[in-house]
Structures are given as C-alpha cells and as structure tokens.
Amino acid sequence: xxxxQWNAVDAYFTETISPADExxxxxxxxxxxxxxxxxxxxxxxxxxxxxxxxxxxxxxILEIGTLGGYSTIWLARALPADGRLITLEYNPAHADxxxxxxxxxxxxxxxEVRTGAALDTLPQLEAEGAGPFDLVFIDADKVNNPRYVxxxxxxxxxxxxxxxxxxxxxxKITTPDPDDPAxxxxxxxxxxxxxxxxxxATAVQTVGTKGYDGLLLxxxxx
Numbered sequence: 436x437x438x439x440q441w442n443a444v445d446a447y448f449t450e451t452i453s454p455a456d457e458x459x460x461x462x463x464x465x466x467x468x469x470x471x472x473x474x475x476x477x478x479x480x481x482x483x484x485x486x487x488x489x490x491x492x493x494x495x496i497l498e499i500g501t502l503g504g505y506s507t508i509w510l511a512r513a514l515p516a517d518g519r520l521i522t523l524e525y526n527p528a529h530a531d532x533x534x535x536x537x538x539x540x541x542x543x544x545x546x547e548v549r550t551g552a553a554l555d556t557l558p559q560l561e562a563e564g565a566g567p568f569d570l571v572f573i574d575a576d577k578v579n580n581p582r583y584v585x586x587x588x589x590x591x592x593x594x595x596x597x598x599x600x601x602x603x604x605x606x607k608i609t610t611p612d613p614d615d616p617a618x619x620x621x622x623x624x625x626x627x628x629x630x631x632x633x634x635x636a637t638a639v640q641t642v643g644t645k646g647y648d649g650l651l652l653x654x655x656x657x
Contacts, residue, residue: 438646445477445643453482458540459508465539466503469532475502476574476600477644481509484572484598488513491596493569497560498522499553499583500575504533504546510572511542520546521565523553525575554579557586566590574600578620581627588633588655595655599624603640603649624651633657 449455455478467473476484488496488510494517496510501524511520524530530550537546549556553575560566571587573580580599587597602608602621612618628636628651636653 441642441646442644445479449478453479458536459505461539462503462505462508462536465536466505466532469503469528471503471529471532474645475505476509479643480641480645481506485509485513487596487598488570491570493596494518495566495568496520497566497568497571497587497590499557499571499573499587500524501533501548502529502574504536504540504548506572506574507533507537507546507548508540508542510570511537511540511546514545518545521549521560522546523549523551523556523575525550525552554582554586557583557590561586561589567592567595569595571595571597572600573598576620577601577604577617580620580624584624584627584653588631591655593655593657597634597651597653597655599651599653601648602638602651603647605647628653 484506493513494515498507498510498520501507501522507520507522514520524533527550530548534548537543568590573583575583584597604618604621607618608621611622628634633655634653635656636651638649638651640649
C-alpha cells in the first residue's frame with residue numbers, strides 16, 4: 436500500500452458518503468489563507484466525529500484544540516438547537532479564524548471559542564460548573580494529553596465519551612523517545628488510561644490523507 440492509494444480511498448469515501456459543503460470548504464480555505472498549519476482532521480474523520488456525537492446524543496461538547504474550527508463545525512452540527520460546544524484554542528490568531536469560520540457556518544450561537552492555554556482555561560470551566568460534558572475531543576499539543584484526559588474525567592459523567600487524536604505518531608508510539616515530547620506524552624497517556632478504572636478504552640490505527648496515525652476512544656464507566 437502507498438500514500439497514493441490511501442489518499443485515493445479517502446477521496447472515494449469523502450465523495451460518496453461524506454461530501455464537503457460550502458461551509459466546510461470555506462473553513463479549510465480560510466485557515467490556509469491565514470497560514471494555519473494543515474493539520475485539521477480529514478473530511479471522513481470529521482464525519483466520524485459528527486456521527487459519534489450524534490450516537491452519543493451529545494448536548495454538551497468540549498473540544499481541546501480548535502485550530503481553524505473545522506472539526507468544531509463537524510461536532511457542533513450534531514448538537515440539538517439548545518446544545519453547547521466549548522472549544523479551547525491556545526493561539527489567539529487561530530481562535531479568530533475559527534470564530535469567523537464557525538459564524539460563517541451559522542453555528543456561533545452554539546459554539547464558544549475560548550483563548551488561552553487549555554491547562555489554564557480547564558480549571559475555569561470547572562469553577563463555572565460548565566460540565567459534565569457528554570463528549571470530549573482532544574486534538575491539541577500531545578505532551579499534555581495525559582493532563583487533558585485527567586481534566587476530561589473531572590468534567591465528565593458516567594457515559595461520557597473521550598476521543599484523543601494523533602496517538603499512533605506514524606508508528607513511533609511503540610518506541611520510547613526521550614527526545615520527542617509528543618511520543619513521551621502519548622505513551623504517558625496510554626499508561627494513564629490503562630491504569631484508570633473509570634475508563635474503558637481502545638485505540639485504532641488509521642491511514643489516509645493525514646498519513647499513518649490513529650485515535651484513542653474511551654468511555655467513562657464510573
């Protein structure tokens with residue numbers, strides 16, 4: 436198998452069962468024009484997040500790592516009219532792009548973009564009583580993934596679904612690398628989840644337009 440084949444299959448999936456629309460295309464275009472890194476989820480992965488939120492019956496969603504708001508749009512579209520999504524973005528310029536993209540998609544009344552380091556804004560959410568969240572999607576700096584999952588647990592309820600992106604790292608996850616904080620953080624994440632009795636979890640590998648990577652999916656059981 437080659438990257439060309441992976442990309443072709445992703446394109447086929449997208450064209451046949453999860454086609455892009457104007458708002459999603461505009462979000463990616465605006466993000467590229469603003470110079471944001473091209474690391475948003477793939478269209479079929481965005482649709483997966485959308486379906487998982489629907490199947491969860493999510494009314495209250497937390498996203499850690501907004502970028503340009505592409506995944507935010509997919510998730511927010513699964514919410515009911517009185518639902519809410521809070522998304523946390525470290526970079527103020529990225530947050531501004533995301534707010535514009537979310538408003539263009541007509542979702543600004545459902546979505547709040549908060550700017551700042553997530554490890555600073557997450558305690559604020561706890562203090563406000565913002566949880567419990569029905570679904571948490573984590574797609575931010577990988578070194579802090581263990582801390583983000585700990586906070587997701589604090590802001591969850593039994594039944595909450597927690598999804599962590601980019602956990603395969605091109606296959607490097609199997610080899611400790613003290614010089615790569617993303618690998619160190621991701622391996623610590625797996626150790627934490629494996630030892631946490633409140634979580635029932637698995638991970639899946641993916642290939643496609645985003646290369647070789649994968650997702651961790653967990654359910655809060657108590």
